[in-house]
Every structure is written in structure tokens, then in C-alpha cells.
Amino acid sequence: MSSAASKSAATASIAARIRTEVDRALQRGIKGLEYMSSGGPALGVTPRDLLQQRGTLALYHYRPMTDEIYRVPLLLVMAVTNRGYILDLAPGQSLVEYLLKAGYDVFVIDWNAPRPDEKHLRLEDYVQDFIPDSIARVQRASGVDDVTLVGYCMGGLLSTLHTALNPKGPVKNLAVFTTPIDFGAMKLFSSWSDQRHFDVDKLVDTLGNAPPEMIYRSFDMLRPADTIAGKVQLLDNLWNDEFVKGYRMFDRWASDILPLPGEFFRQTTKELMWANKLATNQLVLGGKKVDLGKIKVPVFHAVAEHDHIVPYDAARPLVAMVGSKDKEEVVLKGGHVSVVAGANAVKRLWPRLDAWLGKRST
Secondary structure (H helix, E strand, O other), X not given: OOHHHHHHHHHHHXXXXXXXXXXXXXXXXXXXXXXXXXXXXXXXXXXXXXXXXXXXXXXXXXXXXXXXXXXXXXXXXXXXXXOHHXXXXXXXXXXXXXXXXXXXXXXXXXXXOOOHHHOOOOHHHHHHXXXXXXXXXXXXXXOOOOEEEEEEOHXXXXXXXXXXXXXXXXXXEEEEEOOOOOHHHOXXXXXXXXXXXXXXXXXXXXXXXXXXXXXXXXXXXXXXXXXXXXXXXXXXXXXXXXXXXXXXXXXXXXXXXXXXXXXXXXXXHHHHHHOOOOOOOOOEEOOEEOOHHHOOOOEEEXXXXXXXXXXXXXXXXXXXXXXXXOEEEEEEOOOOOOOOOOHHHHHOHHHHXXXXXXXXXX
């Protein structure tokens, strides 16, 4: 190519890049106005029916999407601080929708903000009341005795505790994601809740329920620069409708934090964060010792490589501690949220979970 031709091609390339940047700058302005004036995409739209509403507890049954359904129903248990729509973001980005299309009968325990008179709820109430009551309702609705528990984060912890305390119960399989066991390995949480400086008794006795603002800030402090970096990235990508849609969905969910019942918060702080009783086999709930070795059902635990909320060292002990012969730990790329929702989860976790459940749900 001649020198003149090379210069002409370079000039054309520069001109094309300038046109692209100008076009994106215009789009950012237009889309920015739309962003400020719109409420964002609708979330959690997969059709479902409310089976029970009892204070903070809400139990839903999702309507089947296939004629043939696996025999064993799934009961998904959400983390108590977060809304359940992270598992049902939008069509094509919904774990619930994915499982329904794969032929599973799906039920979900979601949580509402606890009422002031629910400030006395403890781990025992979730593990030995809410979950077994929901299981009984799933059994009646499905006509099947067996149930698979699927828990996310603290929902996984509650599911694990229930299964350990009821080894002869109806739980046939236990599948959990990013579930903390060794709270001593949650270093940043341990720092902000250090008992030398954090008066959990005064907080609970004064406020009743732990406020959502405090819980949100505790998550935010784990990566304080993420919020600013996210806003910068959003500004740079306002021209991209798909990016903006994804950002709005995850940002809305991340900021939609629930308060925690005061006694639940006091108990988890003292017995799990400070004393680390679960990892050291000292946890007692309702007068019964929690022994993870009593779990004999098939266990699946998915953990994230880059989880800043439940680091791998905090989640790792689960598979080693359960007494099951059929047990599997899967370490996947992603973070605490992206491992279960979004494009990363669609490619990695969801197919692995389907393959594991399919063999154990007939």
C-alpha cells in the first residue's frame, strides 16, 4: 500500500472513531434523560401464586411451564436480607423461569420486612418453624412427600441448619449457593462487628429490628469504591440499552435491603460472627445441637471465585462437614451475585444445577 493510501485509511479510521464517539455522546444525553425519568424494567414477573403470607414469610408457587414435571418439587429459600426477585429478574435472566422450562415444580420462600412485633424472631423460628411449615404446604400442593431445598447465601445457611436438625425429614436433596459456614473467615464483616467496638445489645434493645440502612452500609463497606466505579461505568455506557437495563436491575436489587429481626441479628452476631459456633460444632438451636455430619442427603454447593461477601474460605467447610456420600462443591467464576444471576450464571451455574438436580428429582 502506498504512503498516500495508508494516510487515507488512517484518516478514515480516525473519522469513523470520532463519529462513533460523537454518536455515543449524543445517545448518552438522550438516554440520560430517559434514565432519570423512567422507573426501570419490571422485575420478578414470572407468574406465581401466593400460598401463604405470615408476617415476614411469603411462600409462592410458580406456575408450571411444561406438561411433564419432575417428581420432586424444589423449595428455594432466599437470604433474609434480600428480596427474592434476584432469582427472577426478567425473562431470559430468571433462574426460576429457567427451572420451570426445564420441568421443575418451583416454590420460593421470600421475605418481607419483619413487623415490629417480630423483633423476637430467632434462627430457631426460621429453621424449625418457617421452613418446615413451608415444606408441609409444598407437600400438600404437589402431592409429593420429598422436597429439594435450594438456598442462596443465608437462605442456604437456614436450609442447611434445617436439614441437619431434621435428618429423617422430607428433604431429599440440598443445593445451596455461597453459603457461609466459617464466619471467622468473613474478615471484613468480623472487623465492622468487632465486639470490642460494636454494642449489638444496645442496638437491638434500642431499635428492635436491625435497620436496613445499617445492613446496606455493611455490605457497601466491603467494597467502598464499587458504588463510584459503577456510576462511572454507567455514565460511560448510557448509550447501551442492554447495559443500562442490567445495571438498573442489579442496582435496584442491591439497594432493596430488608431489616432483620432484632433477636435474629443479635443471635447471628454473637453466636456465629463472634463465637463461630457452627464451624466449631457448638451451635445449639431450640435445645438441639446442630451437627452437619447428620446430613446424609445429596449435597450441592456452588461457590464464587471472587465472592467479597462470603469468601471461599468461609464457604469451603460445608462439603467437608456434611455426612453425605453424594456431595459436590463447584467453584465458579463470578462474584456473590453474578454467580446466581446474570449472563455469567446463565452460562455456568444454571446448567450445572439443572444437571445435578435432574438426576436426583425423579
